[in-house]
Amino acid sequence: MQSFMNEEFLLRTPTAKTLYHTYAAQMPVIDYHCHVSPKEIAEDKRFDNIAQLWLGGDHYKWRLVRANGEDERVVTGDASDYEKFQAFARALPKAIGNPVYHWTHLELKRYFGCDLTLSPETADEIWKTCNAKLAAGGFSAREIITRSNVKAIATTDDPADTLEDHKKIAKDESFATKVLPAFRPDRAVDIEKPDFRDYVKKLGAVANVKIETLDDLFTALKNRIDFFDSMGCRAADHGLDDYIPFMEEATAAYAAKAFTRVMKGEALTNLDYDAYKTVLLIFFGKEYAKRGWVMQLHYGALRNNNSAFKNLGPNTGFDAFGKGFIDSGKNILRLLNTLESTRELPKTVLYSLNPNDDVMLVSIAGCFPGSGIIGKVQHGSAWWFNDSIPGMEAQLTSLASRGLLGGFIGMLTDSRSFLSYTRHEYFRRILCNLLGKWVENGEYPSDMKALGKMVQDISYNNTKNYFGF
Secondary structure: OOOOOOOOOOOOOHHHHHHHHHHHOOOOEEEOOOOOOHHHHHOOOOOOOHHHHHHOOOHHHHHHHHHOOOOHHHOOOOOOHHHHHHHHHHHHHHOOOOHHHHHHHHHHHHHHOOOOOOOOOOHHHHHHHHHHHHHHOOOOHHHHHHHOOEEEEEOOEOOOOOOHHHHHHHHOOOOOOEEEOOEOOHHHHOOOOOOHHHHHHHHHHHHOOOOOOHHHHHHHHHHHHHHHHHOOOOEEEEEOOOOOOOOOOOOHHHHHHHHHHHHOOOOOOHHHHHHHHHHHHHHHHHHHHHHOOEEEEEEOEEOOOOHHHHHHOOOOOOOEEOOOOOOHHHHHHHHHHHHHOOOOOOEEEEEEOOHHHHHHHHHHHOOOOEOOEOOOEEEOOOOHHHOOHHHHHHHHHHHHHHOOHHHOOOOOOOOOOOOOOHHHHHHHHHHHHHHHHHHHOOOOOOOHHHHHHHHHHHHHHHHHHHHOO
16 A cells, blocks of 8 residues: 555656656646735735645635535634634545545645644644744745746736736836736626626726727727737736627627627627627637637636625535536637637647537637647646646546647646646646556557657646746
8 A cells, every 4th residue: 555645646657756746746836827916925915824824715615614614614614724724634544536636635735844734633733833834934925936936937817907916016126926916807808797887998998998889999909909018928818707708690790899888888698799709719819820829718617606605706616517508519619710810820728627628629620720830829737627637647648548648738727826836746747647648558658768858748838838937
């Protein structure tokens, strides 16, 4: 029996062990999609205790604590940090098979040198050990990033953001990691949301454009895209919730009328919403292509499903995924083809929250090759509910069996926590184990030079080249 989380954790064959320890482990990290706070990096935030560092904003952990029957008071309520930590310690031992169990203990080992497993019996000792190390120093936001060998981070930023924190970080030559904005224009796309008109006014004020028409909105958005580009932005990200909209009959005139009506406070139909969003997505794709940006499309999330907790706001652990009520595959193909037909398709990464879409997305990606670009359209990393061992193995296997695994851009954290960089280690161990199994089954030659390069490319090099970081 193998001991828990030893040096050969998840590595089942000699080939896997060689690939990980010789080739993968030392590679730097590029976290090309995450939700860490640029403000906390700019201010080099320090944390008073392990609960603040571990549990703040982490809805993965919150869901486990709730599933254990705990009161919301010890999740997002007014309980002390110690009480919240204890509640997490009560829930975690029951989370066998859950990646949070592995992430938690990787974080304990890699950052705190702690080999204890978290439980009610060990909680006090871990609390004291970790807090003593936090107090001793070396755990500010920037120090954690540097210790994690992170070369570049792309945060998630609204077009109306002034990026003041990014400016402060960029001016500080003592911090070597690139912290770049990523353009997230969801609030400009989500015309059906009740705060849409207020947001348009805010965007116009920041862009110094009086927005009355759709053309005015385009002008304001172009201004903000140019500004983000000047700040080093190399990627945009769209959270499209349940499905990716596309209407063949959508025209700029149709979308302009819908925009004008919404700004007057008039009601629209679902068809109006989709027409507007179609035109916006085509507009964005063309603008990204001009600047060499990567367009990321996330879809499949059914958000904020428990109305009893609506006061907590979004991203608090009440989201799920569904199959969608339209054929997103067909819509994705139409969107990409519309852009490609005028040679304005940017590099694109496709993510579905529904793992049943893996094969579909790989097949779509193969329809749009890029001359001189390896994997111009990518099937994105296993995301959110799928970044587990079976989820990542399924995504990697699907890509390998129907596409070009060696051209894959690898892992991201999609996290709000500064300790989440161990997820890259987790991914690399899973990748090396999968490759090792195929080699030792006789499905690929035992060519360590080629395999080692492939592992290093997927871990880091492909990402660096694809995004241009």
